[in-house]
Amino acid sequence: MKKYIAGLLLLLTIAACKKDNYDAPNVTFNGRITYQGEPIGVASQQVYFELWQTGFGKLTPINVNINQDGNFSALLFSGTYKMDLPVGQGPYLPASGHYGDTSTITITGSNTMNIEVLPYxxxxxxxxxxxxxxxxxxxxxxxxxxxxxxxxxxxxxxxxxxxxxxxxxxxxxxxxxxxxxxxxxxxxxxxxxxxxxxxxxxxxxxxxxxxxxxxxxxxxxxxxxxxxxx
Missing domain, CATH: 2.60.40.2060 (Immunoglobulin-like)
Structure with missing residues (x-):
C-alpha cells in the first residue's frame, strides 16, 4: 500500500512539473500608438490595448500598457493574436472609427509595429x-x-x-x-x-x-x- 501511495505521489509530481514547465515568453513586441505616423501622447501606463491568444488554456486578454510618449513594449509567446482597442481606452477611436473591429497579428521573433488610431x-x-x-x-x-x-x-x-x-x-x-x-x-x-x-x-x-x-x-x-x- 505504501509503495502504491508513493508511486501515485511521484506520478502526480511529474504531471504537475509537466503542467508548469512551459517556456517563458521570449518574443518582444514593440511599437507606438500613432495617427498618420505621429505619436499620440498619453499619461504613462494609464492607457492600454488588448492582445488575445488562444491555445494556452483559459482565453484572457494580455493588457499592453502605453508609455507617455506613445511607445509600448510587451514580452510574448510566438503566435497569432487578436488585437483590440477596448472602449474608453485612450483619447482616440480605433482607426476604423468603430470599436469591436479587431485585427490579427502574427508574432515570430522580435517585432516592431505602429498601431494607427483616430484621435479626436x-x-x-x-x-x-x-x-x-x-x-x-x-x-x-x-x-x-x-x-x-x-x-x-x-x-x-x-x-x-x-x-x-x-x-x-x-x-x-x-x-x-x-x-x-x-x-x-x-x-x-x-x-x-x-x-x-x-x-x-x-x-x-x-x-x-x-x-x-x-x-x-x-x-x-x-x-x-x-x-x-x-
Whole structure:
C-alpha cells in the first residue's frame, strides 16, 4: 500500500512539473500608438490595448500598457493574436472609427509595429518659452473626428510643469487650466504658468507639457514633454 501511495505521489509530481514547465515568453513586441505616423501622447501606463491568444488554456486578454510618449513594449509567446482597442481606452477611436473591429497579428521573433488610431484632436505647433519665471505655452488644436455622432467637445486644456520628465495630470509640481468654455478659437491657444522659486535652487532645468481633456473621455491627450532651461 505504501509503495502504491508513493508511486501515485511521484506520478502526480511529474504531471504537475509537466503542467508548469512551459517556456517563458521570449518574443518582444514593440511599437507606438500613432495617427498618420505621429505619436499620440498619453499619461504613462494609464492607457492600454488588448492582445488575445488562444491555445494556452483559459482565453484572457494580455493588457499592453502605453508609455507617455506613445511607445509600448510587451514580452510574448510566438503566435497569432487578436488585437483590440477596448472602449474608453485612450483619447482616440480605433482607426476604423468603430470599436469591436479587431485585427490579427502574427508574432515570430522580435517585432516592431505602429498601431494607427483616430484621435479626436491633435495638438499642433506647441511652443514653450520662459521669461521672468513664467512659462508661456502656445499651440493649436486640430479636430480630427468630424462625425457629430462621434466627436467630443473640449472640456479643458492644461499646462503642467515639474522637475521630473514623467509629467501628466497626476504627476506634476504646478499646473494651470483653461476651461473649454473660455477657449475662443482652436488655432491659437495660450497658457501661462509661474515656476515656483524653490525649483531654481534644486536644478537648472524643468519640464513642461500640454494636456487636453475631452468631455466624456477619461484619458487625456498630451503633447510631448519638453525640457526648459532655467
Amino acid at each position: 484632436f491633435m495638438i499642433r505647433d506647441d511652443n514653450y518659452s520662459l521669461a521672468d519665471s513664467v512659462i508661456t505655452a502656445t499651440f493649436r488644436l486640430d479636430s480630427i473626428v468630424k462625425d457629430p455622432a462621434l466627436a467630443k467637445a473640449i472640456s479643458e486644456v492644461s499646462l503642467y510643469e515639474s522637475t521630473l520628465d514623467l509629467l501628466d495630470a497626476q504627476n506634476n509640481k504646478v499646473a494651470t487650466t483653461l476651461s473649454g468654455a473660455n477657449i475662443t478659437g482652436l488655432q491659437q491657444i495660450t497658457l501661462t504658468l509661474k515656476v515656483p522659486p524653490d525649483q531654481y535652487v534644486s536644478q537648472s532645468y524643468i519640464f513642461a507639457r500640454i494636456g487636453v481633456r475631452l468631455a466624456g473621455i477619461d484619458d487625456m491627450l498630451y503633447a510631448a514633454v519638453v525640457k526648459i532651461n532655467l
